Amino acid sequence: MPPTNQSLSNALVHLGRGPADQGRSVNLPLHQCSTLLFDDLAGFQAAREGRYEKGTLYYGRYGNPASFELEQMVAELEGGHGAVSLSSGLAAATIALMAASQAGDHILVADNVYGPTREFCDSVLTKFGVQVTYFDSMSVPALSQALRPNTTAVFFEAPGSGTFEVPDIRQIAATARDHGALSIIDGTWATPVFCQPLALGVDVVVHSGSKYMGGHADSMIGFIVCTEATYGTMRKMALAIGDKAGAQDVFLSLRGLRTLDMRMKHVVAAGLEVARWFAAQANVSRVLHPAFESCPGHENWKRDFSGAAGLFSVVFDPCEEAKLHAFVAALKLFSVGVSWGGFESLVLPVTPYRTAAPWTLPGRVVRFSIGFESTNDLIADLGAALPLLT
Numbered sequence: 001m002p003p004t005n006q007s008l009s010n011a012l013v014h015l016g017r018g019p020a021d022q023g024r025s026v027n028l029p030l031h032q033c034s035t036l037l038f039d040d041l042a043g044f045q046a047a048r049e050g051r052y053e054k055g056t057l058y059y060g061r062y063g064n065p066a067s068f069e070l071e072q073m074v075a076e077l078e079g080g081h082g083a084v085s086l087s088s089g090l091a092a093a094t095i096a097l098m099a100a101s102q103a104g105d106h107i108l109v110a111d112n113v114y115g116p117t118r119e120f121c122d123s124v125l126t127k128f129g130v131q132v133t134y135f136d137s138m139s140v141p142a143l144s145q146a147l148r149p150n151t152t153a154v155f156f157e158a159p160g161s162g163t164f165e166v167p168d169i170r171q172i173a174a175t176a177r178d179h180g181a182l183s184i185i186d187g188t189w190a191t192p193v194f195c196q197p198l199a200l201g202v203d204v205v206v207h208s209g210s211k212y213m214g215g216h217a218d219s220m221i222g223f224i225v226c227t228e229a230t231y232g233t234m235r236k237m238a239l240a241i242g243d244k245a246g247a248q249d250v251f252l253s254l255r256g257l258r259t260l261d262m263r264m265k266h267v268v269a270a271g272l273e274v275a276r277w278f279a280a281q282a283n284v285s286r287v288l289h290p291a292f293e294s295c296p297g298h299e300n301w302k303r304d305f306s307g308a309a310g311l312f313s314v315v316f317d318p319c320e321e322a323k324l325h326a327f328v329a330a331l332k333l334f335s336v337g338v339s340w341g342g343f344e345s346l347v348l349p350v351t352p353y354r355t356a357a358p359w360t361l362p363g364r365v366v367r368f369s370i371g372f373e374s375t376n377d378l379i380a381d382l383g384a385a386l387p388l389l390t
């Protein structure tokens, strides 16, 4: 069972701190290692045999005490059996997809997933003989229709990248399961604080820990969180590929996770305040935010999520490109950057690329990540720059 929201803050503080004999420091130290030493051959052989199992110390690439602590912590936050830590969120998505398919299989991918995940499917999976088709994650009947006898996985994201519509996680997971296919969700936006997809029936959750989970815009890390049934396959694929989270990123993630609950509490409130302010502005045609009733799938969000991240988009009335540049340049507290979920506020124009359910909303979509600056000052900054868009 995933921790309840009440116990989640306790779990974030107390999990992942290593055994009591680790030393007296509050934090697990940075664990930098490649070679691990054994007292005798029998010990080495036992480790070799158990190297695919959770927690077996064999060689640095297979894990070390700090990475195992972090993985177990993330697994418990999600209510999973185990987790695998990788070098990036993209590696988590691609390795999960590789573990769930082989040549001749078909996989279904929601057309609103993170762009590079799509690129991987189109450029790598297809090259190795996996058929990939895209579906509209807001239509479960469309998903059912797109299933083929050889469909082995359904990959989706909640909410959709850049456009924030919220699919029905339970229905998608159930549809995949009834067909004998694995459901994999990119749960980066919500983090385990706001949504725990395994409890909704999803088989595998992938996260970019480079966002809120690390939380400080400095670590690159990804996680695949698994049920007991999927853990072995996912871990073996990660090891076969040879991907691994670096020691420093493991350390930074463990540190960042301590404050995840507090940070999410801030961004849910600050994000909504800024989003509501945007909704009242003249040149804003729509705010794409799951907590807004106008957001497709708002009912799904209300049912399955306990909060909203500080990442949302605004659709501005159509305007010339030069005006968009002037608006962004005039912002003093928002910087341009592709990531999100750190302490700093960010702005990024996005172009939704959709093939199953074409994006038809006119206007310019701009994504905002709300950080920890004063919310009043952020709104004042936006207010001063907004006239440049008209």
Ligand SMILES: Cc1ncc(COP(=O)(O)O)c(C=O)c1O
Pocket: 088, 089, 090, 091, 114, 157, 161, 186, 188, 189, 207, 208, 209, 210, 211, 220, 221, 222, 338, 339, 340
């Ligand atoms: C939803 C989502 N998933 C995955 C990723 C990839 O994560 P990483 O940058 O850690 O590879 C991103 C990055 O922007 C993302 O937005």
